[in-house]
Amino acid sequence: VQLVESGGGLVQAGGSLRLSCAASGSTFSINVMAWYRQAPGKQRELVAAITSGGGSTNYAEAVKGRFTISTDNAKNTMYLQMNSLKPEDTAVYYCYAPVPGRGNYWGQGTQVTVSS
Numbered sequence: 001v002q003l004v005e006s007g008g009g010l011v012q013a014g015g016s017l018r019l020s021c022a023a024s025g026s027t028f029s030i031n032v033m034a035w036y037r038q039a040p041g042k043q044r045e046l047v048a049a050i051t052s053g054g055g056s057t058n059y060a061e062a063v064k065g066r067f068t069i070s071t072d073n074a075k076n077t078m079y080l081q082m083n084s085l086k087p088e089d090t091a092v093y094y095c096y097a098p099v100p101g102r103g104n105y106w107g108q109g110t111q112v113t114v115s116s
Contacts, residue, residue: 001025001105003095008110011085015114019080021095021107029099033078035069037091037112044094048080063089085114 007019023030034049048069049058057069068081078095095107 003107005107005110021078023076039091
């Protein structure tokens with residue numbers, strides 16, 4: 001499984017960005033995908049998670065009501081729509097997919113910077 005993120009960038013506070021995570025390889029084995037983020041000097045933290053069919057989602061308290069996670073199974077792509085961005089959302093955002101019996105897969109990360 002390979003995961004490639006895109007869509008990061010610099011945005012002013014209150015603005016929006018949409019991140020994408022394109023999956024390739026044995027994508028049929030993926031049941032859950034998630035977005036994590038890591039700010040400088042901080043531990044990596046879960047932002048949002050979704051089941052492969054999109055039937056169940058989970059969000060960190062800090063992003064509830066502002067971020068939306070979704071998938072397009074036809075394109076093997078996961079998205080993170082981020083609205084009302086705050087400076088504290090600044091971090092490297094990573095795509096993550098655990099595959100039972102095979103391991104945990106991470107993307108290379110995409111930088112999101114929110115200016116005040």
